[in-house]
Amino acid sequence: MLLPVFAIFVFIAAHQPTQVPEAVSEDIELGWPEEVMTIFERSCFDCHIAESGNIKGKSKLNFSKWEDYKLTKKIGKLDDIIKEVEEKKMPPKKYLNDYPDRALSDEEIKLVSEWANAEADKLMQE
């Protein structure tokens, strides 16, 4: 009697759409301004947090491990962020082809680089 119920259950389980993880489910608290964090979450986290499948991306910069970075590395990474977004190398073109709405606007580029600049200067004083 239970068999048909079980069969239906199996059927439903097998036909569930593959779980597509949300772009961001990891909660990263770094005490950075919300407007900057929003941009990072939308446009960078797909490849630059621990749970990302992009090995190369997260080896270059992993926001989940930010607090473990040495001071000199933090300064270096902030400096890289400025360069990458200003030269529009990041997010990469290939990624933006798939997700055009994750491109950074000129104002966002300015916001990110000004923040990173100030943050790096602050860390230099530590």
Add this chain to the structure above:
Amino acid sequence: MKKIGRISLYIILGSFIFIQFFRVELNTSAEVPEHDLLLVHPDMETDLQQTFRTSCYDYHSDNTDYPWYAHIAPFSWVIDQHIRNGKHEVNYNGYDTLGKRKKIALLDEICEVVSDSSMPPANYLMLHPEAVLSEEDIAAICEWTEMEALKLLRRK
């Protein structure tokens, strides 16, 4: 059929000779690079200096030690592009013109890219086996870059 074969051979040979006229400007400089990383750090161990010269300076300085095939197109074009890209990332001859923060960022990056084997690039190493970095080379590079970065950081 034989004729077609001979004609295509001439065409290929002709194009090969033709492209040789498109020379690239060689990356060589007679100027003394007064801001050079190694010049401003005379206290750096000789072995480590040599490592930088052998493994990094071909694409990251104003003087490339060209192999013979680098003068033949189309290889010359590819190599020229690699040198341009390399120098855009960093030119060690201009190290001392960088600000303190840029220096720290660069020093950190040097250790990172040699540790994850992204530098020197695999295609370069295929033709330059002498540029392969051993574990000891990498450790020596990172020890120096970390020490130097901290030194810069402490210098207010």
